[in-house]
């Protein structure tokens with residue numbers, strides 16, 4: 648079988664703490680193909696962020712293997728990461744933040760201005776390049792963070808609850824824009840959220856993790872139109888409600904059947 652874009656094979660991860668070992672994830676087997684928008688949902692502490700850290704290469708799995716295009720991921724090279732907080736450089740302009748990411752990504756100096764404009768256009772901030780980061784809203788700051796994460800043209804974009812700190816209206820707008828710019832299927836995404844609505848709206852596929860240590864208890868393709876339908880129409884459709892019901896039931900079951908033990912219970 649050809650290499651998947653992303654493959655987790657028998658992946659387990661535990662953290663070592665002063666009080667003992669914390670089993671956080673697994674075992675998990677997962678293949679993600681190019682163009683997928685995979686959303687990971689699960690109870691608090693089910694290992695969602697751990698999964699993303701393993702895929703980013705920030706952590707090595709305790710057991711099993713993570714492969715991106717057949718190789719262990721190299722942090723900062725293979726994936727772009729967007730966190731809950733935008734983590735921008737406050738001493739730089741909006742454009743400067745993106746330009747710095749391009750410099751780190753090795754983009755030649757004479758191409759950076761055009762590419763900065765292109766990236767800011769992708770996230771709906773075409774005119775804001777000269778602004779200071781404290782002059783723009785939280786939602787706009789998160790858009791800059793997304794533009795920055797896209798600077799390396801990553802094979803995979805990882806997003807860890809990127810909209811959780813935003814107000815409901817801003818959050819919906821960002822969901823709609825991210826859904827739009829990924830609708831061609833050229834940018835593969837793994838996205839973590841607590842919101843079932845957000846998951847169903849964005850995903851081409853949802854997985855639900857059980858309580859700690861997280862295992863995949865539901866793996867559900869989401870077949871909603873990626874283009875042509877309005878956001879309100881989609882969110883109000885019977886198909887959307889059906890998916891939402893199925894994912895919600897799996898999350899509730901994951902909480903009820905959790906096997907989590909107090910941290911440090913396995914010295």
Ligand SMILES: Nc1ncnc2c1ncn2[C@@H]1O[C@H](COP(=O)(O)OP(=O)(O)OP(=O)(O)O)[C@@H](O)[C@H]1O
Nearest residue numbers: 662664669671690691692693694695696697698859
């Ligand atoms: N660096 C660490 N050291 C020790 N334990 C950790 C560490 N990071 C995470 N854990 C533990 O591993 C488990 C999984 O954590 P993780 O952050 O991956 O879960 P999550 O599903 O992302 O949680 P949340 O939804 O609350 O953000 C939790 O019990 C957490 O306390």
